[in-house]
Amino acid sequence: MNLVRAELERLSARRFVQLMVVLLVFAFAVTAATTLAGSHKPTASELNSARQQAVDARRSMETTHQECLDRMKDRSPTDTSEYFADCADLDPIRQERLPIAADYLPGVFSFADQAESLLSFLIAFLVLFGFLVGASYIGADLTSGGVVNLLLWRPRRLTVLTAKLGTLLGSVLVLSLLASAAYLATFWVIGQSTGLPGRLDGDFWRSLGAVHGRGLVLVLLASAVGFAIATLGRHTSAALGAAAAYAVVWELGGRLVLEIIDVRRSDQLMLSSYIGAWLSGESRFFDPRLCAGTSGTGYCSGLYTLTWAPALLVLLGLTGGLTAAAFAVFRRRDLI
Amino acid sequence: MSAVIEIEGLRKTFHSLRSGRRVAVDGFDLLVEAGQVHGFLGPNGSGKTTTLRALLGLVRADSGRMTVLGEPSPELLPRVAGQVGAIVESPQFFGNFTGHRTLRLLARAGGVPVSRVDEVLDLVGLHDRGDDRVKGYSLGMKQRLAVASALLKDPRLLILDEPANGLDPAGIREMRDLMRSLAANGVTVLVSSHILGEIQLICDHVTIISRGRRVAAGPVDEVLAGYDRHEYLVRVTEPERAAELLHAADLTAVVDGEALVVSGVSDPTVVSRVLGEQGLWVSELTPLRPDLESVFLELTGAYEHRSVPRQVDDSSLPHDEAVIDLDRGVDA
Numbered sequence: 001m002n003l004v005r006a007e008l009e010r011l012s013a014r015r016f017v018q019l020m021v022v023l024l025v026f027a028f029a030v031t032a033a034t035t036l037a038g039s040h041k042p043t044a045s046e047l048n049s050a051r052q053q054a055v056d057a058r059r060s061m062e063t064t065h066q067e068c069l070d071r072m073k074d075r076s077p078t079d080t081s082e083y084f085a086d087c088a089d090l091d092p093i094r095q096e097r098l099p100i101a102a103d104y105l106p107g108v109f110s111f112a113d114q115a116e117s118l119l120s121f122l123i124a125f126l127v128l129f130g131f132l133v134g135a136s137y138i139g140a141d142l143t144s145g146g147v148v149n150l151l152l153w154r155p156r157r158l159t160v161l162t163a164k165l166g167t168l169l170g171s172v173l174v175l176s177l178l179a180s181a182a183y184l185a186t187f188w189v190i191g192q193s194t195g196l197p198g199r200l201d202g203d204f205w206r207s208l209g210a211v212h213g214r215g216l217v218l219v220l221l222a223s224a225v226g227f228a229i230a231t232l233g234r235h236t237s238a239a240l241g242a243a244a245a246y247a248v249v250w251e252l253g254g255r256l257v258l259e260i261i262d263v264r265r266s267d268q269l270m271l272s273s274y275i276g277a278w279l280s281g282e283s284r285f286f287d288p289r290l291c292a293g294t295s296g297t298g299y300c301s302g303l304y305t306l307t308w309a310p311a312l313l314v315l316l317g318l319t320g321g322l323t324a325a326a327f328a329v330f331r332r333r334d335l336i
Numbered sequence: 337m338s339a340v341i342e343i344e345g346l347r348k349t350f351h352s353l354r355s356g357r358r359v360a361v362d363g364f365d366l367l368v369e370a371g372q373v374h375g376f377l378g379p380n381g382s383g384k385t386t387t388l389r390a391l392l393g394l395v396r397a398d399s400g401r402m403t404v405l406g407e408p409s410p411e412l413l414p415r416v417a418g419q420v421g422a423i424v425e426s427p428q429f430f431g432n433f434t435g436h437r438t439l440r441l442l443a444r445a446g447g448v449p450v451s452r453v454d455e456v457l458d459l460v461g462l463h464d465r466g467d468d469r470v471k472g473y474s475l476g477m478k479q480r481l482a483v484a485s486a487l488l489k490d491p492r493l494l495i496l497d498e499p500a501n502g503l504d505p506a507g508i509r510e511m512r513d514l515m516r517s518l519a520a521n522g523v524t525v526l527v528s529s530h531i532l533g534e535i536q537l538i539c540d541h542v543t544i545i546s547r548g549r550r551v552a553a554g555p556v557d558e559v560l561a562g563y564d565r566h567e568y569l570v571r572v573t574e575p576e577r578a579a580e581l582l583h584a585a586d587l588t589a590v591v592d593g594e595a596l597v598v599s600g601v602s603d604p605t606v607v608s609r610v611l612g613e614q615g616l617w618v619s620e621l622t623p624l625r626p627d628l629e630s631v632f633l634e635l636t637g638a639y640e641h642r643s644v645p646r647q648v649d650d651s652s653l654p655h656d657e658a659v660i661d662l663d664r665g666v667d668a
Contacts, residue, residue: 002444002445002446002447003445005444006441006442006444006445007445009437009441009444010430010441013430013432013433013437014432015432144428144430145427145428146428146429146430148394148424148427149427149428149429149442149485150442151392151393151394152392152394152417152422152423152424153417153445153446153489154414154417154445154446155392155393155410155413155414155417156414334350334389334394334395334396335389335394335395336389336394336395
């Protein structure tokens with residue numbers, strides 16, 4: 001416990017951590033200020049007009065769907081000229097969301113509508129924060145001799161590294177929870193005072209909670225990966241270099257090569273696909289071969305789905321593997 | 337006396353793609369007994385720091401047996417770590433922390449009462465600068481802070497690697513006094529240093545390492561006595577004639593400027609008698625005792641090739657017949 005307290009003090013005193021927190025607060029303040037400046041409380045006539053436009057839009061969707069069904073009923077079996085081969089895609093009930101009044105209120109901030117995208121921005125920042133802080137926390141300590149100093153006091157390598165990783169993950173989690181609570185509360189207040197709160201029912205909070213939970217898991221995984229790579233490479237720059245190299249060489253270059261040589265479902269080989277699938281619950285990718293047998297006989301979207309469960313497995317496997325390797329190497333390494 | 341540090345047959349080889357295989361420590365032995373202030377000497381790159389790092393579990397030894405305060409190291413080092421204060425080379429501290437905060441964190445991590453921080457800052461002369469940031473410290477002040485960190489635990493064994501690095505003359509003297517006072521209070525001190533005069537002043541025992549092997553070990557006086565050639569500096573009016581007279585009396589005399597260096601003298605009165613009988617009156621007769629520096633340089637081969645810059649790997653290997661171990665006798 002003493003070790004964790006000492007590590008907590010060291011972590012919080014790091015200039016880089018303080019700088020990242022200041023950046024987070026700054027980004028938060030700029031976003032809140034611009035939202036506040038660009039929003040106003042809608043008047044009764046604006047609200048009435050927006051409600052009417054939403055009703056019209058929903059009615060239009062229903063009409064389009066019905067027209068599609070009618071055309072499908074009347075067409076000949078050999079006619080494949082219709083653009084919308086499957087009317088189910090137009091069914092309003094199957095849409096992710098239907099038009100609502102807030103969609104027709106320009107210059108009015110709606111908390112219910114925008115909370116998820118705002119939270120996604122915060123999570124993206126926290127992922128970057130976790131990765132960089134995780135890498136610099138151990139990387140700087142390894143290069144400066146701080147770890148050696150500590151080991152002279154507590155000559156138990158795995159205990160020391162575990163305390164460091166635990167302190168990092170605990171601190172990042174607490175900071176993420178506090179930041180997201182403050183962030184959402186601020187925008188909720190903006191929605192209440194100079195915009196619209198929107199429909200904040202159980203579904204909304206459940207959906208927002210799910211995004212938040214998945215985001216926090218990703219933040220913790222990114223922190224652990226940064227920590228592990230910097231431990232393996234002995235330097236903060238090892239983690240930064242590995243991340244940059246992966247992004248450029250594999251996600252950009254590798255993707256291009258895989259497309260050229262026509263590798264099937266190359267998206268499955270990209271970490272970004274799993275990150276996207278984990279964050280959004282599922283991701284869809286195009287596979288032209290899915291439609292190979294259906295040409296001319298019916299509609300084929302050519303999409304396959306990556307769900308959150310395998311995505312989480314891949315992310316956990318990668319993080320666990322890197323962390324285990326970091327501990328194994330650190331246990332036997334000569335600290336010079 | 338009980339052994340506080342025992343190292344037997346320590347061997348460590350470093351491998352790297354760039355420089356290949358390099359033997360840093362090659363079957364090294366070290367014995368430090370309770371209450372000693374033990375000097376650990378060796379040229380740059382001779383394996384001193386690697387030995388200390390291996391002893392403290394920072395470097396994995398290829399082979400050899402080590403114990404610290406009776407416990408095998410590094411396996412059971414955690415059992416006694418609370419009684420061992422150590423600095424290895426110049427430790428780097430977090431520049432944004434104050435000296436006080438640096439020590440407080442270490443004290444907290446090691447379960448030492450935080451009240452001890454002020455005591456050790458006072459001991460190393462940093463009491464008034466404890467609230468300054470470490471990045472503003474001079475090299476000598478950082479070194480004092482490092483020693484303070486080693487003293488925090490109130491250790492039974494203190495291992496100091498180059499503690500005088502960067503210290504000014506007053507600081508070196510204070511460090512010497514500190515070590516003496518610690519030794520007087522029963523703390524065993526193992527200190528490595530390049531400042532041989534300091535080692536001679538503060539250490540009662542010494543071990544000299546060269547190219548990873550021990551070349552001498554034992555009480556300082558006895559190590560020095562082993563290299564005493566019984567030489568005397570003699571000043572007379574006619575040194576050349578005096579040399580001839582001393583040769584005739586079976587003594588070896590070499591003219592050195594206006595004086596003579598006479599060696600193999602078991603009784604210095606012989607010199608003055610031989611010369612006096614021939615009317616040459618001795619104005620100075622000074623014994624030339626070896627100091628630690630000359631013994632160190634001779635043992636590590638640093639005297640050779642004075643006209644050529646000496647490289648760090650040019651140190652001598654121990655002579656087969658003359659590994660001096662005055663604690664255990666002479667190794668073959």
